[in-house]
Amino acid sequence: MSMDxxxxxxxxxxxxxxxxxLRRAAEDxxxxxxELDARLEQVAQARLNGQLxxxxxxxxxxxxxxxVANTPxxxxxxxxxxxxxxxxxxxxxxxxxxxxxxAGMTNEKREGRWTVPPFLRCQPGMANIKLDCREATxxxxxxxxxxxxxxxxxxxxxxxxxGVNTDRLGKGIGSVKVRVPRDASPGCPTLxxxxxxxxxxxxxxxxxxxxxxxxxx
Numbered sequence: 001m002s003m004d005x006x007x008x009x010x011x012x013x014x015x016x017x018x019x020x021x022l023r024r025a026a027e028d029x030x031x032x033x034x035e036l037d038a039r040l041e042q043v044a045q046a047r048l049n050g051q052l053x054x055x056x057x058x059x060x061x062x063x064x065x066x067x068v069a070n071t072p073x074x075x076x077x078x079x080x081x082x083x084x085x086x087x088x089x090x091x092x093x094x095x096x097x098x099x100x101x102x103a104g105m106t107n108e109k110r111e112g113r114w115t116v117p118p119f120l121r122c123q124p125g126m127a128n129i130k131l132d133c134r135e136a137t138x139x140x141x142x143x144x145x146x147x148x149x150x151x152x153x154x155x156x157x158x159x160x161x162x163g164v165n166t167d168r169l170g171k172g173i174g175s176v177k178v179r180v181p182r183d184a185s186p187g188c189p190t191l192x193x194x195x196x197x198x199x200x201x202x203x204x205x206x207x208x209x210x211x212x213x214x215x216x217x
Contacts, residue, residue: 156202
């Protein structure tokens with residue numbers, strides 16, 4: 001994956017380089033202390049190249065550059081007090097305020113028309129989570145999905161063209177079963193999974209023939 005790919009996972013060198021750029025900007029008087037702290041927090045939380053680029057947006061670069069993904073999670077950084085108390089923003093649009101889908105003893109399901117925010121956490125617990133994205137609207141070109149340890153399965157049904165990256169997902173006892181391409185088609189999002197599976201599986205697939213037939217009916 002190239003340095004221009006917003007879905008590329010951030011490396012330690014990337015993170016160190018971003019911190020250096022921010023500190024240099026602060027020393028030059030281009031950043032106030034509150035904004036520096038806010039941007040450093042973004043760098044610490046960034047998992048993907050596009051998220052790292054958001055932390056550096058608007059600051060002239062002297063070293064490597066990072067692409068800023070054209071998504072709702074890449075606004076200009078706010079001061080720390082604003083970051084702690086977002087107003088009117090639904091869950092799922094900040095890495096520290098994910099949309100949490102939890103299945104304790106009962107299955108969790110999303111289907112039909114819904115919006116997939118940039119940041120999700122799937123916690124299967126003892127039951128299963130099934131997210132049908134065939135009629136969903138992705139809110140970003142990279143969907144960051146954190147998986148929590150549990151005994152249940154996590155299933156994504158995606159439209160043709162969506163991509164999946166599981167490089168940073170720990171398998172545990174469960175397995176990863178991805179039946180869609182790694183690279184997304186133009187205009188389609190990439191699901192980037194990380195975290196740790198427990199006893200359950202992660203399954204990502206397109207619709208099967210039964211679902212296709214029911215959709216036509």
